[in-house]
Amino acid sequence: MLTLPIYLDNNATTPLDPRVLDAMLPYMTKMFGNAASRNHAFGWQAEEAVDYAREQIAALINCSPKEIIFTSGATESDNLAIKGVFEMYASKGNHVITLTTEHKAVLDTCKHIEKLGGKVTYLPVDAEGLVDLKQLEEAITDKTILISVMYANNEIGVIQPMREISAIAKKHGILFFTDGTQAVGKIPVDVEADGIDLMAFSGHKMYGPKGVGALYVRRKNPRVKVTAQMDGGGHERGMRSGTLNVPGIVGLGKAAEIAKQDMESDTKRISAMRDRLEKELLTIEESYVNGSVEHRLPHVSNISFKYVEGEGLMMGVKDLAVSSGSACTSASLEPSYVLKALGLSDDLAHSSLRFGLSRFTTDEEIDFAIDHVKEAVSKLREMSPLWEMFKEGIDLDTIEWAEH
Amino acid sequence: MAYSDKVIDHYSNPRNVGTLDKSKNNVGTGLVGAPECGDVMRLQIEVDENQVITDAKFKTFGCGSAIASSSLATEWLKGKTVDEALSIDNMDIVEELALPPVKIHCSVLAEDAIKTAINDYRVKNGLPALELPKSHH
Numbered sequence: 134m135l136t137l138p139i140y141l142d143n144n145a146t147t148p149l150d151p152r153v154l155d156a157m158l159p160y161m162t163k164m165f166g167n168a169a170s171r172n173h174a175f176g177w178q179a180e181e182a183v184d185y186a187r188e189q190i191a192a193l194i195n196c197s198p199k200e201i202i203f204t205s206g207a208t209e210s211d212n213l214a215i216k217g218v219f220e221m222y223a224s225k226g227n228h229v230i231t232l233t234t235e236h237k238a239v240l241d242t243c244k245h246i247e248k249l250g251g252k253v254t255y256l257p258v259d260a261e262g263l264v265d266l267k268q269l270e271e272a273i274t275d276k277t278i279l280i281s282v283m284y285a286n287n288e289i290g291v292i293q294p295m296r297e298i299s300a301i302a303k304k305h306g307i308l309f310f311t312d313g314t315q316a317v318g319k320i321p322v323d324v325e326a327d328g329i330d331l332m333a334f335s336g337h338k339m340y341g342p343k344g345v346g347a348l349y350v351r352r353k354n355p356r357v358k359v360t361a362q363m364d365g366g367g368h369e370r371g372m373r374s375g376t377l378n379v380p381g382i383v384g385l386g387k388a389a390e391i392a393k394q395d396m397e398s399d400t401k402r403i404s405a406m407r408d409r410l411e412k413e414l415l416t417i418e419e420s421y422v423n424g425s426v427e428h429r430l431p432h433v434s435n436i437s438f439k440y441v442e443g444e445g446l447m448m449g450v451k452d453l454a455v456s457s458g459s460a461c462t463s464a465s466l467e468p469s470y471v472l473k474a475l476g477l478s479d480d481l482a483h484s485s486l487r488f489g490l491s492r493f494t495t496d497e498e499i500d501f502a503i504d505h506v507k508e509a510v511s512k513l514r515e516m517s518p519l520w521e522m523f524k525e526g527i528d529l530d531t532i533e534w535a536e537h
Numbered sequence: 538m539a540y541s542d543k544v545i546d547h548y549s550n551p552r553n554v555g556t557l558d559k560s561k562n563n564v565g566t567g568l569v570g571a572p573e574c575g576d577v578m579r580l581q582i583e584v585d586e587n588q589v590i591t592d593a594k595f596k597t598f599g600c601g602s603a604i605a606s607s608s609l610a611t612e613w614l615k616g617k618t619v620d621e622a623l624s625i626d627n628m629d630i631v632e633e634l635a636l637p638p639v640k641i642h643c644s645v646l647a648e649d650a651i652k653t654a655i656n657d658y659r660v661k662n663g664l665p666a667l668e669l670p671k672s673h674h
Contacts, residue, residue: 442575444600448540448548459575459600468575480572516554516604518579518596519572534571535649 137452139498143489144287144315144433145456149384150340150492156387157342160380168377169368179379186386193389194313194332195323196349202369203382206346207314208238210333213348213373214310215242217359218279218331219251222308226276228252232264232293233474235283239312243281252276260476261425262291270301279308284316284332288458288471288487289424290433292316299328308357314338314346318392319430320400324349330357336381340492341388345381348373399492404431406499407490411436413503417510419523423458423472423485432490435472437481438506440520441513443468446486449509453502458485480519480529540601541635547605552612555594557581565658567650576603576643580610580650584658588618595650602640606630606647614651619658623667625651 140148160182168183170176187198204210215229231243233255243253254272258264264282280302285292295311302309310331316322317332318339324332335346350372351357358372365374411434414420419439435458438446443459458469459482468482477485488502514520522529540548559566563584570577576599583592593611597604609630614622630636630644649669656666 440598442599442603444575445548445598445604448545448601478573479575483572483575516551516596517598518568518577519598521556521596529572532568534573534577535569535653 135497135501138454139452139502140454141488141490141494141498141502142454142456143491143494144290144338144487145489146337146343147340147491148493149337149342150388150391152391153341153384153387157380157384160383164379166379168379169366179377182379182383183377186382186389189386189390189393190347193322193393194317194349195325197352199370200324200349200352202348202350202372203377203385204346204348204373205344205378206337207236207312207333207335208346210335210346210348211236211238211312212242213359213362214331214333214350215239215279215281216246216362217372218308218310218357219246219249220360221358222278226274226278228254228274228276229279229281230254230256230269230272230277231281232256232258232283234258234262234286234288234471235281236287236312236314239281239283258474261428262286262289262423262471262475263425263428264293264298266294266297266301269298270305273301273305273307277305277307279310281310281312284311284313284322285320285430286424286471287315288469289435289475290315290430291424292320292428292430294428295327295329299330302330303328308355313349315430315433318388318396319432321396324351330355331359336385336388339388339392342381342384345378345385347385395492400431403490403492403494406494406496407432407434407488410434410488410490410499410503414506417507420510421481423475423477434488435485436488437472437477437485438510439481439484440517440523441510442483443485445513446484446506446509449513450486450502450505453505455489456487458487459483543609543634544601544605544636547608547634548601551595551604551608553592553594553608553615554596556596557583557592557594562661563658565654565656565661567653567655567657569649569653570599570603570646572598575599576646578603578607578646578650580607580647580654582614582619582622582654582658584619588620590614590617590619590622599643599646600640602634602636602643603646605634606636606643607650609633610647610651619655622651622655 166175166179168179317334332349337343443457472482593614595607627644627648
């Protein structure tokens, strides 16, 4: 039985895996202790659960459990990494290199450190959404302390070349931070092999709970430290104060364990569905995939349907929960900055839909999605003056559009 | 953001989608907006010898509110004289469709489209173009 609407917005958030919920529940009622209570069984129980979660997570990303700092989510981890390095390494320099396609949690944090006297280079990406390594190396100065490049992009799923970037960072003695939110739990992430010094990730993007995330902070070669951004009890090796969210952490741990165990089979199934969805939707005239298809997460597809506006299209596919690069609702009317960074024209950026599949997506849902999108695009094109002009062979670039 | 029932109705069952022969002297065409902004409306009116709008058609590239605004505009235009049509105000559309503040620009675009179509008709028929207020879109 198909239940509508169908959720295909798994880059925004994923449902909690029932196995994760089962692991969490006891820690909300019976085992409610504070992991910092050192003098009774309630505290020990909680601490033990947190330590176990640390091990589960460490196993997923190949680090030591001691290198995991729990936070409230990826946004906090991004803030802690960038601001924390900026403060801790102030004597070494004040320059950070990042990409224009980063998540707002990184970009706005970079803007913040600029206000504090930091210098930030925002590198462009190529048409596929990938960083130019030569440009990256050229941007390095003797003041550069951090390179911040996301593992995989949230809008287009493009995976950046982690190992090549970290090699450059290492060569110049610079720390390498990655926002791994979309990648961890979805593709193999190995902080050792990838040469990552700091990495942010979140529970709710990997079938875990919301409100919990982590920052990986390397302890050896080199030993990395970040200045705490919150004062308090000195939890998490002094880098992040605040009573630990034990049920959330248990959930993140369980989600990591399941991800490690099921990744291969999940990826095989999900990518087959994604590929089928994409192949079918690309049979629609004037439709294009955005971003690299070669270096891409297995569960994401971002497609522009030319001459149809994304928000109107989302309304047409009301039985699908997807997202659009169009931003007709925002005051600025600016379409996605990520798509624009790929060099997409505004009208193509306005015409995009992002499909994000999950381990719970079914073939039946994909069949429905394919038909639903095809139908909606065709209906909206019948209504689109741009489509009519295109069909009449009018070059839209030659029209002088009314000033807006 | 949830759409109002009226927006959903116009979006799902758009009235008067189509194209009139723009080469005809009694047809006025208004093409407003820009693809880069995510909305383009084309609104057309057909006028009889008594200055009554006998037919109106639209095609819109845009969000649901833009489609609904232009669909509603064509409904309102039919049967009105050209002069009466000039009095359609974007705030009437906002009210009828219960558009939220972020969607007011859709109604502004529809009003612009009406006035641009009327001007096109006027100029074709030897009348001076009316001064259009600068779009606040």
